[in-house]
Amino acid sequence: MDNTEFLQQQGDKLFSDRYQLMSLWQTIADNFYPERADFTCIRNLGAEFARNLMTSYPVLARRDLGNAFSTMLRPTSLNWFHMRLSDWDKVDSESRAWLEWAEGIMRRAMFDKRSQFSRATKEGDHDFAAFGQCALQTSLNRNGDGLLYRCWHLRDIVWRESQDGAIDTVYRKWKCAAVDLQRLFPKTCTQQTKDLAAKSPYETIEVWHCVIPSEHYQGAKKFNTPFVSLYFDTQHKQVLEEVGAQELGYIIPRWQTVSGSQYSYSPATVAALPDGRLIQAMTRVLLEAGEKATTPPMIATQQAIRGDVSLFAGGITWVDGEYDERLGEVLRPLTQNLQGLPIGLEMLKDTRAMIAEAFFLNKITLPQPGNEMTAYEVGQRVQEYIRQAMPLFEPMETDYNAPLCENTFNLLMRNGTFGSPYNLPKGLRGREVLFTFESPLHDAAERAKGQRFLEAQSMLAQTVQMEPNSIAIIDFNVALRDVLQSVGVPAKWTRSEADVQGIIAQQQQKQQTADMLAGMQSGANVAKTLGEAGATGQGGAAVPRGQPSGAL
Numbered sequence: 001m002d003n004t005e006f007l008q009q010q011g012d013k014l015f016s017d018r019y020q021l022m023s024l025w026q027t028i029a030d031n032f033y034p035e036r037a038d039f040t041c042i043r044n045l046g047a048e049f050a051r052n053l054m055t056s057y058p059v060l061a062r063r064d065l066g067n068a069f070s071t072m073l074r075p076t077s078l079n080w081f082h083m084r085l086s087d088w089d090k091v092d093s094e095s096r097a098w099l100e101w102a103e104g105i106m107r108r109a110m111f112d113k114r115s116q117f118s119r120a121t122k123e124g125d126h127d128f129a130a131f132g133q134c135a136l137q138t139s140l141n142r143n144g145d146g147l148l149y150r151c152w153h154l155r156d157i158v159w160r161e162s163q164d165g166a167i168d169t170v171y172r173k174w175k176c177a178a179v180d181l182q183r184l185f186p187k188t189c190t191q192q193t194k195d196l197a198a199k200s201p202y203e204t205i206e207v208w209h210c211v212i213p214s215e216h217y218q219g220a221k222k223f224n225t226p227f228v229s230l231y232f233d234t235q236h237k238q239v240l241e242e243v244g245a246q247e248l249g250y251i252i253p254r255w256q257t258v259s260g261s262q263y264s265y266s267p268a269t270v271a272a273l274p275d276g277r278l279i280q281a282m283t284r285v286l287l288e289a290g291e292k293a294t295t296p297p298m299i300a301t302q303q304a305i306r307g308d309v310s311l312f313a314g315g316i317t318w319v320d321g322e323y324d325e326r327l328g329e330v331l332r333p334l335t336q337n338l339q340g341l342p343i344g345l346e347m348l349k350d351t352r353a354m355i356a357e358a359f360f361l362n363k364i365t366l367p368q369p370g371n372e373m374t375a376y377e378v379g380q381r382v383q384e385y386i387r388q389a390m391p392l393f394e395p396m397e398t399d400y401n402a403p404l405c406e407n408t409f410n411l412l413m414r415n416g417t418f419g420s421p422y423n424l425p426k427g428l429r430g431r432e433v434l435f436t437f438e439s440p441l442h443d444a445a446e447r448a449k450g451q452r453f454l455e456a457q458s459m460l461a462q463t464v465q466m467e468p469n470s471i472a473i474i475d476f477n478v479a480l481r482d483v484l485q486s487v488g489v490p491a492k493w494t495r496s497e498a499d500v501q502g503i504i505a506q507q508q509q510k511q512q513t514a515d516m517l518a519g520m521q522s523g524a525n526v527a528k529t530l531g532e533a534g535a536t537g538q539g540g541a542a543v544p545r546g547q548p549s550g551a552l
Contacts, residue, residue: 003219004232004239007210011171014158021263025131025154028269031276032062033130039155054283057352058276061359065268066126068364073396073437074121076111079103080438081405085431093499095427102418106409109147109417120149121404124253127154128400129359132255132266135172138407139249140415142184147408159252161262162213168227170211170250175204185231185240192236206234211248246414251407253400272358279351286344293341296333304330363388397437405435 022039029037034050037043050059074080083099085091110117124134135157141148152172162168179201182189196203210230217228225244232239254264269276300309306318309331319330356362412418421429456474464471 004234004237006218007212007230007232008208008234011158011208011210014160014169014171018158018263022155028130028266028273031273031280032058032269033126034059036127036130036153054280054287057279058272058355061272061355061361062126062129062269064361065359065364066122066129069125069128069396070118070122072364073393073401075438076118078438079107081107081401082436082438083409084434084436085428086434092425092427094425098425098428099433102409105417106405106412109412110408112146114141115147115149117147117149120151123151124400127151128253128255128266128396130266130269132264132269133252136251136253136404137249138251138404138411140411144415147411157250159250159262167248167250167252167262168213169216170209170248170252172209174207174209176207177201178203178205181205181207181233181240188238188240190233190236190238193233205236207240208232208234211245211250214244247407247410249407251400251403253395253403255395255399268359272355275351275354275358279348279355282344282348282351286341286348289338289341289344292336293338296336299332299334301328301330360392363392401437402435409433409435 026037026039026041029035029039030052034053037049050056053059081103083103085095085099109115120136124136127134131154133154135152135154137150137152139148139150140146156174157170157172159167159171160169176184178193178197181193182197193205196205208231210232211227212230214223214225214228217223219228219242221242223244225246227245227248229241229243229245229249230239231241256267256270257264295311298309298311301323304320304323306320308317310317317331323330413421456479460471460474
């Protein structure tokens, strides 16, 4: 068995083991994400989405949550990520300035229009909201002069975990046009592919991309890298590319995992799926009841009406002139009991509220403090918001934004975007760069730090009136620097601790010099006064013996 057949067998095993999960994803997509509802069926272009739904509220709830991810965690108008070191409070100013410069370079590379970052993350956000995971790929573009981000359909990609619980193997199916395959792999594609590209360039060929640990690779070549990346044509049994890789290359954030499975789930759709089914049935019944209430069914007397019943606006229904109206109306609405309609509307409102709560729509807005609230009450409300929002934002930052930024930074670093590694500041050499993010959770935590600083200042102001020496308890220079860093003041705005100490020393020296000059001037003034007094004593009346000359 050659290496291609072995890899394809392993991939087929992973795809077959995941087959039952496709049914669940199809059900979730049918109710909450109809645009992605092609896991177990094939959608043709022009097919009508959501034609099986009676109300769009579940779809709108998923849409609002998916849009909130990018709006709050990756806003294009703000610097939503920052490079840090583990001991950030001890980092020198040169290293801080370099990290801020690298942030700008990385941000411009990510949001370049050719990178398709916004498109890929937007698709990934909605997959994450609906299915609890998404599959993103970070790489260089074909020309090698920019980044390229792609979001792949969960239907076409599988993965497995290592014994440490980290994803270390990825298989992806890819329908690639023959002309694109020839452009990407001109030296390794088969002659059949070249002939097909000449005759029918847009005909697709199934290509698999496989990334596995190098220790599991059984090919003839040996790689010293952690991973091996392979592209192979399954139709013609041809390896198109076989290279070593420093990283997996795929970012697969997972929201809520369950032990025993490498696939995760969305707590939003798991909780809302029963209500999603229920609201469709309730809406159908209420729509039918409302239609009956506005256009009720009619009772007509047989052989008394000539022709059809015309119930439309301006319609005329002809009645037999010989019919005796004393026998009853010839056409009348059917008596209905509509007392259950308000109850149904109330149940529908409650179901909508449950779906909104399942999608965290009532927790993604920071509560606004009241005008009469004290600083303590504001701090308590912020802490409550942090506790409620933690399950939503914590996995997004640690499993989504962090690996996305780390992969991008490592990719740019290896390709020389930040210059030579030997030109790094000494404080950064051999150090691991960490990423922090701007989000409502981060903002609330930093706001709580600033609030604690204000509370400490208020308590100290009250205490110093009774004990003046208590002013020395807090080192306000350290506290203020920590608060300024927490609110995101740029490093180039602040001086280093050594510079601050130098300025303080200069000011103290100037103050000492001024005090010394003032003392010397005071002494000169005293000597001058004594001299003038002595001169006055010599030219005036005699001073009695034993009595000071200045005594009155």
